[in-house]
Ligand code: HEC
């Protein structure tokens with residue numbers, strides 16, 4: 501808001517908005533949910549009548565004021581968050597915008613797709629995360645193009661504009677809400693990370709030793725990103741081949757077997773796990789509460805796993821029909 505015409509525009513805009521607001525307070529129907537900083541209780545139909553003055557800022561004390569007051573701002577214009585890069589006007593000069601579908605990928609592709617040249621006037625170059633890699637079997641919400649299932653398109657107090665908490669580094673002290681983002685969809689996650697021993701909560705186990713618990717649930721716990729990519733990879737379990745440790749790229753040499761897997765990393769020597777015939781690893785680690793499972797219990801867990809896998813496939817098949 502540096503020059504006079506802008507100030508006048510803003511005043512005209514604010515005045516027309518308050519008139520509308522006053523008029524609309526009687527109309528109790530068709531409420532829209534205001535976001536922080538937005539004038540309250542303007543019915544959707546009324547919103548469309550607001551006149552947009554050329555040059556007026558969308559972020560000002562009476563409109564969308566809260567949007568920029570977050571730790572991280574999606575800075576996609578020289579002057580900040582240019583609304584019209586994503587919000588297309590339907591009626592010229594009016595506050596009447598096209599609805600954005602939950603699949604925002606086309607929108608984000610303008611700038612975040614490997615093979616497109618982003619529009620001019622950006623402050624920084626956008627990281628490229630979308631590509632047409634036929635081999636990719638990405639994470640389902642990413643594959644479906646629902647970027648805003650995880651990211652806030654405007655601004656956020658969380659790292660990488662994430663809607664919910666997710667640790668920034670490769671270590672995090674464990675608390676249930678540390679992984680709020682993943683927990684939002686993976687409802688069984690809290691249980692998966694709470695039990696040191698399990699025969700059912702995860703396939704990442706050595707006998708009944710829960711290896712998710714073992715890696716994640718401690719003061720210096722390893723975060724999901726050490727092993728999984730949030731967008732997905734060739735691997736259906738989203739397992740990484742590398743991860744960033746400070747400025748160094750470290751490798752993870754993971755191999756899956758019929759009944760478990762093995763992993764050689766810079767974190768520890770080759771380690772193996774098997775769900776039904778537990779492996780012995782020479783790795784120094786904290787003692788674990790609870791007892792090892794008996795041979796009988798392990799055999800039963802194999803049957804239960806097969807049953808669960810069948811149920812999952814059946815569910816997927818009925819979803820497809
Ligand atoms: C990078 C694209 C992008 C930019 C830039 C952008 N928006 Fe949005 N906006 C979206 C998307 C996508 C949605 C739909 C909700 C969702 O999927 O999270 C949305 C929804 C909204 C909503 C509906 C309420 C809500 O938060 O769901 C408002 C109001 C809004 N935007 C205002 C603005 C304003 C004001 C600006 C400029 C300061 C702006 N937007 C800039 C992408 C963007």
Ligand code: HEC
Pocket residue numbers: 573574575576585586604607608609610611612618619622623624625626627647648651652653659660661
């Ligand atoms: C007009 C170009 C443009 C569009 C459209 C756009 N972005 Fe961005 N995005 C950028 C730029 C430039 C940056 C780097 C500047 C920054 O970090 O804010 C960025 C950064 C990001 C970051 C990472 C920020 C960080 O901390 O490294 C995320 C996450 C992101 N965008 C998600 C999205 C999503 C989701 C959409 C679609 C709803 C989208 N972007 C649409 C230009 C764009």
Ligand code: HEC
Pocket residue numbers: 605608609612627628629630639641642645646647648649650651660662666668725730731
């Ligand atoms: C399941 C949640 C999820 C979905 C869906 C998702 N992302 Fe992300 N995205 C993340 C997480 C978590 C990170 C942070 C990764 C890290 O650095 O640990 C991230 C990082 C990013 C970054 C920053 C990359 C960098 O190099 O800094 C961009 C840009 C981005 N996402 C864009 C997108 C776009 C575009 C889509 C939709 C096609 C999308 N994301 C869908 C979870 C998601």
Ligand code: HEC
Pocket residue numbers: 639640641649650666681682683684685686724728730736737738
């Ligand atoms: C918006 C919802 C959503 C969010 C948020 C989300 N996921 Fe997922 N995730 C899914 C869906 C849906 C699947 C596919 C599950 C299936 O096919 O049974 C999936 C599958 C997976 C898989 C593959 C194994 C499997 O069960 O199929 C892993 C690993 C995974 N997610 C990890 C994560 C991590 C780590 C996070 C946090 C960064 C996260 N997810 C956040 C929805 C989500």
Ligand code: HEC
Pocket residue numbers: 679682686689692701702703704705712715716722723724725726727728737739756760761
């Ligand atoms: C030390 C590496 C490692 C870490 C850290 C890790 N995972 Fe995993 N995860 C795996 C492996 C390996 C598998 C595959 C197990 C198998 O099928 O043999 C897996 C499987 C999964 C699955 C599929 C269902 C299951 O449990 O078998 C989900 C969902 C998942 N992980 C989510 C997460 C989330 C969320 C985090 C962070 C809180 C996380 N993982 C941290 C290695 C890891």
